[in-house]
Amino acid sequence: LEITTLGIGSASPHKERHPSATLVKVANDLLLIDCGEGTQYRLLENRIKTKRLKYIFISHLHGDHYFGLVGLLSSLNMNKRTEELIIYGPVGLKKLLNLQFSLSDTKLNFKISIKVTNPDTAEELLNNDSLLIHTFPLKHRISCTGFLIAQKAAKRKVLTDLLPSDFPAAYFKMLSDGQSVNDTHTGKFYKNTDFTSDGEESKTFAYCSDTIFDTEIVKHIKNVDLLYHEATFLETEKNRAKITFHATASEAAQIAKLAQVKQLLLGHFSARYDSLDLFLEEAAAVFPNTLLAEQGKSVII
Numbered sequence: 001l002e003i004t005t006l007g008i009g010s011a012s013p014h015k016e017r018h019p020s021a022t023l024v025k026v027a028n029d030l031l032l033i034d035c036g037e038g039t040q041y042r043l044l045e046n047r048i049k050t051k052r053l054k055y056i057f058i059s060h061l062h063g064d065h066y067f068g069l070v071g072l073l074s075s076l077n078m079n080k081r082t083e084e085l086i087i088y089g090p091v092g093l094k095k096l097l098n099l100q101f102s103l104s105d106t107k108l109n110f111k112i113s114i115k116v117t118n119p120d121t122a123e124e125l126l127n128n129d130s131l132l133i134h135t136f137p138l139k140h141r142i143s144c145t146g147f148l149i150a151q152k153a154a155k156r157k158v159l160t161d162l163l164p165s166d167f168p169a170a171y172f173k174m175l176s177d178g179q180s181v182n183d184t185h186t187g188k189f190y191k192n193t194d195f196t197s198d199g200e201e202s203k204t205f206a207y208c209s210d211t212i213f214d215t216e217i218v219k220h221i222k223n224v225d226l227l228y229h230e231a232t233f234l235e236t237e238k239n240r241a242k243i244t245f246h247a248t249a250s251e252a253a254q255i256a257k258l259a260q261v262k263q264l265l266l267g268h269f270s271a272r273y274d275s276l277d278l279f280l281e282e283a284a285a286v287f288p289n290t291l292l293a294e295q296g297k298s299v300i301i
């Protein structure tokens with residue numbers, strides 16, 4: 001599971017920071033979480049092949065989290081995309097996109113399925129062979145959801161070197177599914193653990209977009225491998241954080257600590273701060289395994 005940050009800024013523009021957008025790479029699929037203004041340029045700069053973009057998740061309808069969406073979709077259309085794109089987002093997103101496309105007389109040559117997220121309760125969005133994705137409620141000025149992305153554990157790895165040359169290929173799947181094989185033709189028995197090793201473990205990434213400090217989040221993100229949590233302010237602006245329904249670096253770290261996550265990634269920094277050093281200092285004092293998100297940098301878990 002590879003997480004690449006494309007934007008670390010918040011709503012007010014900062015000359016060196018782009019608004020929210022995070023790319024998640026799972027096997028051969030790309031997932032985009034939030035799509036702030038100019039996200040399509042960030043994808044170009046980072047040489048991301050948008051053909052592989054399969055799902056887009058929008059946390060809420062503040063502009064710094066979706067103003068790039070119409071531009072990105074329009075460019076995918078100009079690039080002759082034909083593959084379906086699935087977009088998960090708040091109620092209103094569909095209306096907004098339809099209005100933009102109808103006023104510009106744009107007819108997309110690929111299908112977009114827009115699925116409405118529920119801001120009031122945790123819910124399963126997607127469950128396939130490799131991915132399990134949930135939303136959970138965040139407390140912000142408008143309806144907002146976090147996302148929990150789990151890459152499922154890989155199947156068992158078959159140790160082909162240990163298998164006899166006459167091992168029937170038809171039984172391979174049984175071994176990778178964790179079953180032992182009883183070959184009725186030869187009468188031979190193959191104990192699963194003698195011929196397989198553990199596949200890669202499940203990996204989890206939680207994305208807490210804009211939110212006030214809220215311990216209700218904790219139960220949804222327990223023990224994740226990587227937690228992205230917004231840190232718009234420092235503790236000196238704690239009141240401002242509360243009024244605007246945002247969190248401080250220290251508060252993000254408290255959530256990470258309570259949820260016993262393995263690693264914390266901070267982003268969504270207010271434009272009022274030019275240096276981000278204090279964000280790391282403040283969070284690391286509470287939760288040492290903290291990183292500041294960096295634009296164009298990836299974390300592999």
Ligand SMILES: [Zn+2]
Nearest residue numbers: 010011064210
């Ligand atoms: Zn924001």
Ligand SMILES: [Zn+2]
Nearest residue numbers: 060062140210
């Ligand atoms: Zn917001």
